[in-house]
Amino acid sequence: MTDIWFVGNTGVRNPLRIQDGLRVYADSSMIGRIRGVEGAVALMRLLCERGVLNNGAGKDASGSYGRKWRLVFNLNGFTYPCVEKKDGFLQEELGPADVLTPFGEAFLRADTVPAVQECFLRAMSMPMKPLQDGGCFSPLCWTLKVLLEIEKRTGSASVSFLEFAVCIQTTDPDWEMDRVAERILDIRRRRADSSAKKKFDRQVYEEAGKDYPKKNDNFKEYADMNLRYLRATGILQQKGRGICIVPEKHALAERLAAGAVSREPLLDRLRKLCSTPPLPTDDAKVARAVLEDLLGQLKQRHIAYDLAGFDLTKAAGINMARHSLEEGLSRYKEELYAAGQPEKWEEISDYMELIGKRGGKKRYDDDNEIYVPKEEAAAYLEWCIWRAFLAIGSLTNKPYEVRRFRIDQDFLPVSTAPGNGPDLIAEFTEYVIVIEVTLSEGSRQEAMEGEPVRRHVADLAEKYEKPVYGLFIANHIDSNTAETFRTGVWYTKEDRKLTLQIVPFTLEQFRRFFRTIFASDRASSEELIRLMENCAKDKASLEAPEWKKRIGACVAGMEKGERFRRV
DSSP states (O other), X not given: OOOOOOSSBTTBOOGGGHHHHHHHHHXXXXXXXXXXXXXXXXXXXXXXXXXXXXOOTTSOTTOHHHHHHHHHHHHTTSBOOOOOGGGSSOGGGTOOTTSBOHHHHHHHHOOSHXXXXXXXXXXXXXXXXXXXXXXEEOHHHHHHHHXXXXXXXXXXXXXXHHHIIIIITTXXXXXXXXXXXXXXXXXXXXXXXXXXXXXXXXXXXXXXXXTOSSOTHHHHXXXXXXXXXXXXXXXXXXXXTEEEEOGGGHHHHHHHHTTOEEOOOHHHHHHHHHSOOOOGGGSHHHHHHHHHHHHHHHHHTTOOOOOTTOOTTSHHHHHHHHHXXXXXXXXXXXXXXXXXXXXXXXXXXXXXXHHHTTSEEEEEETTEEEEEOGGXXXXXXXXXXXXXXXXXXXXXXXXXXXXXXXBOTTSOBOSOOOSSSOSEEEEOSSOEEEEEEEOOOTHHHHHHHHHHHHHHHHHHHHHOSSOEEEEEEESSOOHHHHHHHHHOEEEOTTOOEEEOEEEEEEHHHHHHHHHHHHHTTOOOHHHHHHHHHHHHTTGGGSOHHHHHHHHHHHHHHHHTTOOOOOO
16 A cells, blocks of 8 residues: 655644744743643644744634644654653653753754754654564655665656655655666656646556545645655755755765664664764764765865865864855855846746735646745745846845845745844945835734834945935835835934935836836846836825825836836
8 A cells, every 4th residue: 555654744834944933932831731732722822923823813723733833843853752652661761742852952053054954854864754574764865765776777866746756755665676766767758758748747646546545635745745844954955846966965865875774762763863863974984975075066166165274083073164165055056046047037027926916836837836835925025036136136245145034955935034134135336225025014014114124224324335225015015104115214323314215116016117127128226226216206295195106107107118217
């Protein structure tokens, strides 16, 4: 009988938000008291209050989301799981149920995306899924093993979403590797020969579902979740809708794949999981081999590096050096990503459209689609506008200096920008544009955004010796918000009055502007400045509703070919 393993939970779809949830739990008075319906509901409400969850009032009386968050804490060793009678040992031999573990404390101290990813890599490389012969395996390490076998046969350590969904997440080390690999390559060959790819995919799912006792949609649903969690380790990245091994982590992937199976007692494995799960790179010899592999990757890309100052005689120092070099390589890749954004302007525009709907999917063909998770729409809004400015180009600051939010190895957003600063800062030769975005609406919008946006623009206006413009983007602009920006006044601590230039656009208006400048082959920041200056012209004589109409008229005029001059 076909079964599907999973490494996460469909109720917690973004693993890189787990740290936020665990921090809220760790700072609460609920430690160890989140079981049962009452405890689950209490945790769910707490996560909602702190903005980690976005459940409407009364949406989930059973507290299932609270239970799912507790399960992912337990699953990854961040809190002690509840010991059952069948486990053969006592709770006291492990640790108090649902209390933070040493590994959970270390996870909370991880303050960069790579550090968080390494925690997930440690957790998911621990063999915890049972096998029929009494052993256990790590789905992550099994996936790496299959990818490496595919690489031997094809030259590429990658699989499609379909291949992962029906051939990898449905198998384990009890299967013969030749059988798994041949099944993947057979699907690949038959699909390449098919003239109706969508129909072929559907038939493959139906064929796999004949031996699966639950609904066929689970193949796709669990694959989407599993791939999100597996990529959270940083050792895998997207390739189309599928995955591949991150090239500079190939040597580490080989060593992890070799440890896919364990026959250690459950208590020993749980103790490792809850303390600090080991990695091959904890050994100095292995750490050095992985570092050498990374150095080879850097040399191929002609990237300079400096290992001075690192103790390369011990695993800790070697790993510190590797992490430093990986950070440099990540920035190099981000600059290449930024350079490619002008060619992606239509995709960026499509993302804006999906965000305007608060999430959804758009499929281009059988292998390519874009997706905005509803619960992550705010993060995707910042990310999408960042990409828009990268596409417009001519920035004098680096792409990682423009954004204040974090991204993963696939350049996707991890979270929204932290407070105490603007969302984006786009610096150009002659001026600076401070960008603030929000999904808030109504009178709440002005209360949340009015003061911070003006303060952020004012702070940068004092910092720079060139003009600073404020760009505010939301799905809908409340008239009270527009009024705050229309007057645009800010007083410094010395009571010096600053007159700020902040123009609010709806996301749809900005999308229309963005499409116009690229469709007419005149994409530049100068076009945006001209539009903003003309939107702000005569604003002092207008009431907020009339000013919003003028902004709309300026955008419409630009779409029709009107060319604005600098004011």
